[in-house]
Amino acid sequence: MHITLDKSAGVQVVQPQHFAAFVTDVKEAGSVVPDGDAKTAVETVLALPALSTFLLRCSRADVFDGSVAADFSSNTKDLCMLRSLKQLKYFYNLPAGQLMQLLSGVVASDDVVAAKPWTALAERVFADEELCTMLIKHLIIGKTARESLKDIYEENAQYLLENDPHALYPTSIYRQGNGHVTSSDDSSRIEGVMSTTITTSIEIVRDVLNPKNHQLRDMYKPLKRCVAVVDERLDKLYGQKLCDYFVSHDIPFEKMSYRCMEVDKDISTVEKMLVDLKGRRVSRNEPVLIVGGGVMADVGGFACALYHRNTPYVMLCTSIVSGIDAGPSPRTCCDGLGYKNVFGAYHPPVLTLTDRYFFRTLEKGWIRHGIAEIIKMAVTKDHTLFEALEEAGQKLVDTKFGIEGVEAGSRFDTLSESIIAKAMDGYVRSEYGNLWETHQCRPHAYGHTWSPGFELQAGLLHGHAVSIGMGYGAYLSFLEGWISVTDFHRILNVISTVGLSLVHPILDNPNSLWQSQVKMTEKRGGNLCAPLPRGSIGKCGYLNDLTRARLEATLIDYKELCKAYPRGGAGIEPHCRDVGLEDPSTVKQHADHAVHAIATIGPAASDEVPEANGNGNGVEANGVEANGNGNSNVYNDWIAKQQVSRNQGATSSSLMASMVQIQAKDTEAPPAFPHTTLFHEGGEEYAQAMTTAASADFVNIAKETVAADLFAPCMVGAIEGQFLKMMAGMTKSKRVLDIGTFTGYSALAFAGGVPADGEVVTIEADKKCADVAQKCFDASADGSKIKLVRGDAMKVVSEMADSGEKFDIVFLDADKVNYAHYYEAGLKMLAEGGLIMADNALCSLVYADDDPVRLALHAFAQKVRADTRVEQVMLTVREGILLVRRV
Numbered sequence: 001m002h003i004t005l006d007k008s009a010g011v012q013v014v015q016p017q018h019f020a021a022f023v024t025d026v027k028e029a030g031s032v033v034p035d036g037d038a039k040t041a042v043e044t045v046l047a048l049p050a051l052s053t054f055l056l057r058c059s060r061a062d063v064f065d066g067s068v069a070a071d072f073s074s075n076t077k078d079l080c081m082l083r084s085l086k087q088l089k090y091f092y093n094l095p096a097g098q099l100m101q102l103l104s105g106v107v108a109s110d111d112v113v114a115a116k117p118w119t120a121l122a123e124r125v126f127a128d129e130e131l132c133t134m135l136i137k138h139l140i141i142g143k144t145a146r147e148s149l150k151d152i153y154e155e156n157a158q159y160l161l162e163n164d165p166h167a168l169y170p171t172s173i174y175r176q177g178n179g180h181v182t183s184s185d186d187s188s189r190i191e192g193v194m195s196t197t198i199t200t201s202i203e204i205v206r207d208v209l210n211p212k213n214h215q216l217r218d219m220y221k222p223l224k225r226c227v228a229v230v231d232e233r234l235d236k237l238y239g240q241k242l243c244d245y246f247v248s249h250d251i252p253f254e255k256m257s258y259r260c261m262e263v264d265k266d267i268s269t270v271e272k273m274l275v276d277l278k279g280r281r282v283s284r285n286e287p288v289l290i291v292g293g294g295v296m297a298d299v300g301g302f303a304c305a306l307y308h309r310n311t312p313y314v315m316l317c318t319s320i321v322s323g324i325d326a327g328p329s330p331r332t333c334c335d336g337l338g339y340k341n342v343f344g345a346y347h348p349p350v351l352t353l354t355d356r357y358f359f360r361t362l363e364k365g366w367i368r369h370g371i372a373e374i375i376k377m378a379v380t381k382d383h384t385l386f387e388a389l390e391e392a393g394q395k396l397v398d399t400k401f402g403i404e405g406v407e408a409g410s411r412f413d414t415l416s417e418s419i420i421a422k423a424m425d426g427y428v429r430s431e432y433g434n435l436w437e438t439h440q441c442r443p444h445a446y447g448h449t450w451s452p453g454f455e456l457q458a459g460l461l462h463g464h465a466v467s468i469g470m471g472y473g474a475y476l477s478f479l480e481g482w483i484s485v486t487d488f489h490r491i492l493n494v495i496s497t498v499g500l501s502l503v504h505p506i507l508d509n510p511n512s513l514w515q516s517q518v519k520m521t522e523k524r525g526g527n528l529c530a531p532l533p534r535g536s537i538g539k540c541g542y543l544n545d546l547t548r549a550r551l552e553a554t555l556i557d558y559k560e561l562c563k564a565y566p567r568g569g570a571g572i573e574p575h576c577r578d579v580g581l582e583d584p585s586t587v588k589q590h591a592d593h594a595v596h597a598i599a600t601i602g603p604a605a606s607d608e609v610p611e612a613n614g615n616g617n618g619v620e621a622n623g624v625e626a627n628g629n630g631n632s633n634v635y636n637d638w639i640a641k642q643q644v645s646r647n648q649g650a651t652s653s654s655l656m657a658s659m660v661q662i663q664a665k666d667t668e669a670p671p672a673f674p675h676t677t678l679f680h681e682g683g684e685e686y687a688q689a690m691t692t693a694a695s696a697d698f699v700n701i702a703k704e705t706v707a708a709d710l711f712a713p714c715m716v717g718a719i720e721g722q723f724l725k726m727m728a729g730m731t732k733s734k735r736v737l738d739i740g741t742f743t744g745y746s747a748l749a750f751a752g753g754v755p756a757d758g759e760v761v762t763i764e765a766d767k768k769c770a771d772v773a774q775k776c777f778d779a780s781a782d783g784s785k786i787k788l789v790r791g792d793a794m795k796v797v798s799e800m801a802d803s804g805e806k807f808d809i810v811f812l813d814a815d816k817v818n819y820a821h822y823y824e825a826g827l828k829m830l831a832e833g834g835l836i837m838a839d840n841a842l843c844s845l846v847y848a849d850d851d852p853v854r855l856a857l858h859a860f861a862q863k864v865r866a867d868t869r870v871e872q873v874m875l876t877v878r879e880g881i882l883l884v885r886r887v
């Protein structure tokens with residue numbers, strides 16, 4: 001068969017047999033490749049009828065069509081051709097090096113010996129920098145092109161200009177847009193439809209940084225350089241190897257490295273990358289090389305999505321999670337405003353390379369955590385993958401996926417590689433058909449419905465949280481009659497065998513799972529749509545109904561069942577801290593900022609579920625280095641250099657004054673204080689950033705407060721909330737009286753500090769505040785410990801005191817002018833060793849001169865100071881807390 005171009009047909013079909021025919025023709029033509037000047041040789045081969053007709057046909061093909069892909073789906077060789085075809089379509093716009101390399105690859109895939117002249121030609125072009133990077137169109141239709149070549153290629157270029165401009169002037173060869181517009185006669189109404197086609201390639205590779213491997217060379221040599229965004233930790237481990245690789249191929253290598261731990265996954269890291277990409281003048285069609293794990297895949301991919309609105313990137317995956325999930329994922333993102341993955345864009349890499357070589361530097365705990373994402377694909381998409389996992393078992397962890405102590409080419413080596421490949425296949429099949437998540441039938445969300453409710457709270461590695469979700473999900477599936485009891489136990493077995501968790505003590509609080517379900521349902525457009533195995537292992541169904549009562553009952557049964565499994569169902573090293581990672585409270589820290597942000601910017605903030613995606617909550621290493629210098633000389637030097645000068649303005653008497661009590665006499669008013677806040681801007685924010693973050697329940701209070709249009713600054717906030725919680729815990733308080741509930745922040749903080757059988761009684765007179773508070777308590781993990789009393793606190797506390805109620809802590813935060821009354825009642829109700837804490841005690845300094853509360857607070861502080869029954873300390877926490885106890 002000879003290749004022809006049917007000009008009248010316009011769009012041409014290209015199938016594997018066209019490649020075969022082309023190869024047959026050009027194999028013979030190989031002998032005509034002239035020696036000498038590489039440019040002349042390229043021009044000569046481009047004039048060959050067999051080659052030119054093939055290229056012209058490719059340029060008119062609809063290479064992204066599903067039926068074309070189906071034609072090439074029978075084997076790996078055909079798939080390689082499909083990948084070549086997707087690039088040959090744009091041959092006018094390809095650099096000569098890339099085109100020659102593609103052509104030699106096509107011939108070599110059929111006959112390596114016959115391809116030698118073509119391979120040699122490609123190498124000659126690669127060696128000629130100017131020619132290597134020159135766009136083919138300059139050689140065939142440019143001003144200085146040979147007339148004989150123009151005769152062959154110009155007419156087709158005209159055709160493309162009119163009918164398929166992408167093929168002639170693409171912005172990038174990896175994307176194609178389409179759409180249509182219909183408008184009324186006067187154009188006052190317009191209906192439009194737009195679509196984008198994105199192409200990508202994924203390969204499981206071996207030793208990609210070995211200079212003999214040409215995958216990265218072939219991509220970057222024609223581009224004149226490689227700009228790389230590298231995870232700082234990976235840079236330390238593989239930076240030199242990366243550099244050596246590109247140096248050996250004489251490709252300028254421009255590397256930028258970034259710390260990519262979970263806590264760095266925010267917009268500031270993305271911004272840094274954007275600035276650096278611009279600084280390097282990266283063009284919008286120059287694929288950036290991204291090297292790293294899950295966080296890097298998310299953040300680096302997001303930076304590329306934003307840069308020039310979208311810039312292609314090659315993802316070199318170095319962890320299991322990035323290798324089979326976050327790496328090829330189109331869902332690039334970063335955290336913000338207290339929510340995981342709240343900012344993002346759908347932007348898959350143009351090429352994903354997964355190389356097990358990098359797994360050798362992963363901790364075993366991280367390997368185990370990564371396997372959870374493979375199990376989810378096996379259970380919902382691919383029973384052969386599941387069987388492979390059953391066969392491989394714990395050895396996958398022990399050998400780091402066949403990398404350690406396993407012979408290359410052995411059965412286990414092949415099995416390990418096929419597990420990675422199948423998991424990747426299942427994942428992208430689920431993702432790419434639903435690129436913009438326009439529907440919720442997403443098998444890869446198996447295990448991710450209930451786990452966000454407890455993952456961070458329990459400090460679990462993402463993989464362990466997901467495996468608990470998968471185990472419980474499998475149980476529900478069994479109860480629904482969707483899978484047999486045997487399949488249910490097979491699923492639990494696979495999870496347990498690799499050391500992943502089936503249960504965790506956090507499940508004793510079913511509320512967190514229920515809250516996650518509620519939020520997930522909201523996020524999934526009103527449907528629970530929980531993916532579960534259905535029919536058999538490897539097939540997926542969706543559970544859309546699960547009442548709270550059923551969740552709680554089935555959870556109890558599930559936990560009981562798991563006791564029969566090794567370790568009672570517990571995982572090996574399930575917590576982040578177990579594998580040397582930062583506790584996820586560092587992630588929750590973002591939530592802390594959100595409390596502030598939401599209170600400041602109002603309800604426009606995102607309602608994303610604080611959820612981990614595939615890349616989990618901390619798959620990267622903790623790169624903090626110990627200082628290790630405890631030398632006292634160093635300390636004294638520092639005092640001399642830094643601190644003496646900083647304290648220069650201080651007099652010896654003022655310094656002494658801070659060491660002893662200032663004996664002030666009572667005054668009618670507090671001293672003048674020319675500020676409206678106690679701290680300078682930045683001080684509290686810094687303190688907050690360094691404080692254990694508030695949980696999602698507090699973010700919820702902040703959100704509900706703003707949504708109800710209540711005055712958010714009334715809340716005690718994140719720093720003081722944490723302080724109250726810790727005070728209750730440290731003093732082992734069991735009963736706390738919280739006077740002045742507002743929307744419940746302080747009450748919930750105390751509830752977090754008292755034991756499971758403890759109680760917080762909180763009093764609120766305002767119905768709207770009390771309603772919001774009750775709603776927030778109901779939705780929270782510790783709300784069941786809180787009793788909300790509605791009514792006037794003046795009356796309620798008197799009655800409580802009269803009836804002999806006792807409390808370990810009495811917190812005053814209602815009407816400040818009545819603090820003296822609450823104080824007296826509080827003293828009566830204090831249990832042995834109990835505390836009174838009066839909030840806003842330093843507001844006497846910052847409230848306006850004409851504000852009566854200012855004087856009332858001042859009088860109250862003086863009253864306590866004069867009270868010989870107690871000792872007290874005025875704490876400069878937030879707006880001041882007067883801490884009092886009986887002596």
Ligand SMILES: C[S@@+](CC[C@H](N)C(=O)[O-])C[C@H]1O[C@@H](n2cnc3c(N)ncnc32)[C@H](O)[C@@H]1O
Nearest residue numbers: 715716740741742745746765766792793814815
């Ligand atoms: C500063 S806010 C309390 C803030 C709360 N502790 C928190 O952390 O969110 C004071 C609350 O006390 C309530 N309040 C004021 N006087 C009261 C009274 N006599 N009886 C009951 N509640 C009162 C107000 O309605 C208001 O909601």
